[in-house]
Amino acid sequence: MWGFRLIMRNATRHKLRTFLTILGLAIATLAFIVIRTLISSYYASAEVIPPDRLITRNSVSIIFDLPLAYKEKIERVDGVLDVGYGNWFGGLYNNDPRNFFPNYAVGPDKYLDIYSEYLLPPDQKEQYLREKNAAVAGQSVVNRFGWKVGDPIRLTGQIFPGDWDFVLRGIYKGSEPGVDETSFIFHWEYLDERIREMFPEIAGRVGWYVVKIADPSQAPVISATIDEFFKNSPAETLTETEKSFSLGFLAQMDTLILGLRIMSYMIIGVILLVLVNTMAMSARERMTEYAVLKTLGFRPFHLIGLILGESLLIAFSGGVMGLLLTFPALDAISRMLQGFFSGFVIQDLTIILAAGFVSLVGLLASVFPVYRAVKLTIVEGLRSVG
Amino acid sequence: MMVPLKYSLRSLLARRMTMGLTVFGVVLVVFVFAAVLMLANGLKEALVASGSDENAIVIRESSNTEIQSFITHYQAGVIQTIPEIALDPSGNPMVVGEQVVLINKNRKGTNTPANIMVRGIGPMSLSVHMGINITAGRMLEFGKTEIIVGNRIRDRFEGCELGNIITFGMTDWTIVGVFEADGSSFESEIWGDANQSMPAFGRPVFSSMTFHMKDPALFAQIRDNLKADPRMTVEVKREKQYYDEQSRTTATFISVLGVVISIVFSLGAIIGAMITMYSAVANRTIEIATMRALGFKRRSILLAFLLESISISIIGGALGLLAASLLQAVNISTINWDTFSDLTFRFNLSPQIIVTVMIFSVSMGLLGGFLPAVRASRIKIVEALRSE
Numbered sequence: 083m084w085g086f087r088l089i090m091r092n093a094t095r096h097k098l099r100t101f102l103t104i105l106g107l108a109i110a111t112l113a114f115i116v117i118r119t120l121i122s123s124y125y126a127s128a129e130v131i132p133p134d135r136l137i138t139r140n141s142v143s144i145i146f147d148l149p150l151a152y153k154e155k156i157e158r159v160d161g162v163l164d165v166g167y168g169n170w171f172g173g174l175y176n177n178d179p180r181n182f183f184p185n186y187a188v189g190p191d192k193y194l195d196i197y198s199e200y201l202l203p204p205d206q207k208e209q210y211l212r213e214k215n216a217a218v219a220g221q222s223v224v225n226r227f228g229w230k231v232g233d234p235i236r237l238t239g240q241i242f243p244g245d246w247d248f249v250l251r252g253i254y255k256g257s258e259p260g261v262d263e264t265s266f267i268f269h270w271e272y273l274d275e276r277i278r279e280m281f282p283e284i285a286g287r288v289g290w291y292v293v294k295i296a297d298p299s300q301a302p303v304i305s306a307t308i309d310e311f312f313k314n315s316p317a318e319t320l321t322e323t324e325k326s327f328s329l330g331f332l333a334q335m336d337t338l339i340l341g342l343r344i345m346s347y348m349i350i351g352v353i354l355l356v357l358v359n360t361m362a363m364s365a366r367e368r369m370t371e372y373a374v375l376k377t378l379g380f381r382p383f384h385l386i387g388l389i390l391g392e393s394l395l396i397a398f399s400g401g402v403m404g405l406l407l408t409f410p411a412l413d414a415i416s417r418m419l420q421g422f423f424s425g426f427v428i429q430d431l432t433i434i435l436a437a438g439f440v441s442l443v444g445l446l447a448s449v450f451p452v453y454r455a456v457k458l459t460i461v462e463g464l465r466s467v468g
Numbered sequence: 469m470m471v472p473l474k475y476s477l478r479s480l481l482a483r484r485m486t487m488g489l490t491v492f493g494v495v496l497v498v499f500v501f502a503a504v505l506m507l508a509n510g511l512k513e514a515l516v517a518s519g520s521d522e523n524a525i526v527i528r529e530s531s532n533t534e535i536q537s538f539i540t541h542y543q544a545g546v547i548q549t550i551p552e553i554a555l556d557p558s559g560n561p562m563v564v565g566e567q568v569v570l571i572n573k574n575r576k577g578t579n580t581p582a583n584i585m586v587r588g589i590g591p592m593s594l595s596v597h598m599g600i601n602i603t604a605g606r607m608l609e610f611g612k613t614e615i616i617v618g619n620r621i622r623d624r625f626e627g628c629e630l631g632n633i634i635t636f637g638m639t640d641w642t643i644v645g646v647f648e649a650d651g652s653s654f655e656s657e658i659w660g661d662a663n664q665s666m667p668a669f670g671r672p673v674f675s676s677m678t679f680h681m682k683d684p685a686l687f688a689q690i691r692d693n694l695k696a697d698p699r700m701t702v703e704v705k706r707e708k709q710y711y712d713e714q715s716r717t718t719a720t721f722i723s724v725l726g727v728v729i730s731i732v733f734s735l736g737a738i739i740g741a742m743i744t745m746y747s748a749v750a751n752r753t754i755e756i757a758t759m760r761a762l763g764f765k766r767r768s769i770l771l772a773f774l775l776e777s778i779s780i781s782i783i784g785g786a787l788g789l790l791a792a793s794l795l796q797a798v799n800i801s802t803i804n805w806d807t808f809s810d811l812t813f814r815f816n817l818s819p820q821i822i823v824t825v826m827i828f829s830v831s832m833g834l835l836g837g838f839l840p841a842v843r844a845s846r847i848k849i850v851e852a853l854r855s856e
Binding site: 112238333335336 | 485490507580582670742800801
């Protein structure tokens with residue numbers, strides 16, 4: 083136990099220096115966890131998608147639509163339980179691009195049953211289905227704008243020009259963390275009716291089909307069957323699981339994500355330098371003491387224990403402080419980025435990695451001082467002036 | 469009386485390892501900060517280079533990009549007859565209707581598709597968009613299902629070499645040429661004949677009309693005339709402004725995220741500088757007291773230590789910038805959220821970034837060195853000289 087007390091005393095000898103070092107480590111740990119959590123939350127929305135849903139879209143690209151008539155044909159494919167469809171609407175709330183949130187028109191009525199991870203109170207659902215211009219929005223987007231059920235909401239169309247008025251009839255929550263709660267959905271018929279008046283040539287079209295299947299293991303076969311069916315038609319299709327569709331979509335940002343990942347490791351490097359510096363300074367000042375300890379008969383491993391112990395103590399204090407700061411920080415960030423993330427879940431792997439890096443930094447920072455202390459001869463050490 | 473600058477600089481060399489570590493910390497932070505700014509700037513540059521101040525672009529009202537826009541043939545006909553459009557040497561008006569659509573293609577070495585912009589062009593496109601150079605093969609022939617691809621497309625996507633055949637819109641297209649466009653976003657596009665792409669995609673409309681103005685000063689007049697025309701529901705923009713807006717979402721995203729991260733990182737470097745400078749002050753107590761005894765004012769001591777810390781940050785900043793400037797050789801590709809398509813661009817260092825980064829760096833030195841310098845200036849002469 084003498085060792086631990088000495089380590090504590092050593093660590094608190096330069097209170098300001100130790101405090102600053104711990105603060106630095108806390109900031110680095112915080113940054114590391116926050117960056118990794120942002121990245122994992124970015125992918126989380128795809129992780130929670132059930133495997134029994136396929137997306138059928140125009141094979142050329144997502145900006146091309148498909149005829150509504152495809153629905154019945156897809157329904158007839160073996161293993162298909164239900165077919166829903168959607169159209170990206172791209173409307174802006176208060177006509178301000180900063181208010182971005184995903185909004186799309188969906189149909190038919192059982193669309194909400196296909197998306198069983200969207201939890202909607204039954205009375206709200208009933209009300210939504212009854213009204214033509216009703217809409218349902220996720221909890222996160224509702225909180226962001228302070229909406230209540232029954233509020234009128236006006237979106238300004240960017241793809242379909244004009245002002246579009248809706249009444250919020252339902253607020254859904256995700257059945258588990260990670261489920262998207264930022265969407266705003268409304269009846270496809272409402273959209274199509276107005277399109278029919280404005281641009282009759284593009285009425286009766288849908289952006290994508292969502293296909294619920296009985297057996298997820300049949301997904302490749304069913305996908306191929308659907309695509310084969312529409313081959314050589316003016317609108318060929320591309321069908322894949324909704325999960326891989328989402329992942330493919332998210333992958334378009336992967337270079338930036340990679341950059342973020344690299345940054346999260348660089349902050350560890352920056353902080354390693356700070357701790358190495360602190361430990362080297364302390365060691366330099368204590369050469370005389372190490373020589374005294376050696377004279378008294380302490381073995382090299384005692385010295386190693388002292389130095390490594392101090393280094394790890396500082397590192398862990400910083401790590402724990404950083405972890406504690408993470409929660410309020412993520413809270414603040416999720417309030418800032420409401421349109422994009424539904425909420426943050428810190429992965430176990432992130433915590434493990436952070437703990438690993440903190441230990442590694444503590445270990446590496448002690449290497450140089452340990453080397454000097456062990457190599458030190460008593461005479462040399464007693465002669466040195468701190 | 470000033471403490472000579474030499475004193476501050478020499479002091480840096482007294483403890484090489486500590487100084488080296490501190491400088492290196494600053495280098496890392498500055499590198500990250502500079503890289504982020506260069507990235508956002510590169511994206512902006514690539515798009516802005518696509519537009520010209522002398523051109524104007526017409527898209528459908530309330531659409532922000534060509535992708536969402538459509539201009540009917542009737543409307544195109546009206547636009548073609550605007551009298552303020554410049555004429556080319558053979559007397560034809562320099563105006564072109566273009567169709568822009570997105571197609572999917574797999575990126576090289578992956579199974580993940582990305583969106584590519586396909587631009588159906590007209591014979592006047594090469595005169596209106598300046599700086600297009602065919603670097604391999606030849607220009608496409610109008611009336612045929614031929615395409616030319618930007619060099620970024622050839623490098624990044626599978627099966628986009630000269631002579632390859634790509635199938636989209638139920639049509640086989642032969643790649644007959646590869647072009648460059650001064651690093652602009654056109655290099656991330658595929659160009660074909662608009663008259664071929666319209667039937668292929670089943671879209672008998674243009675996405676935009678672009679024209680060269682007789683005089684850029686006429687822009688306001690052209691815009692007002694078009695907006696006042698009841699047959700037109702269109703948006704008229706200077707081409708440069710249009711493309712600048714195309715970079716807004718992604719560039720803002722990159723810079724906001726990057727600046728926030730850099731500030732957090734800089735706290736690490738500031739703390740590093742602070743620790744180093746506090747220990748420098750502690751080690752030199754007697755030295756400082758001696759200088760005070762010699763008649764140097766508190767102010768001069770404060771300044772000397774601040775200069776020492778700022779020197780660390782200037783050296784670190786310069787080295788970090790140097791390292792970041794090497795990134796200019798690196799191309800990066802990502803989705804541009806405004807156009808929804810893949811875009812390749814380069815890290816781009818500008819004089820403004822150099823200034824910003826150096827200010828950032830010096831601020832780190834100032835913040836890290838201030839408190840230690842204050843402590844140095846407050847050392848009591850007698851007590852300090854008596855110690856040890």
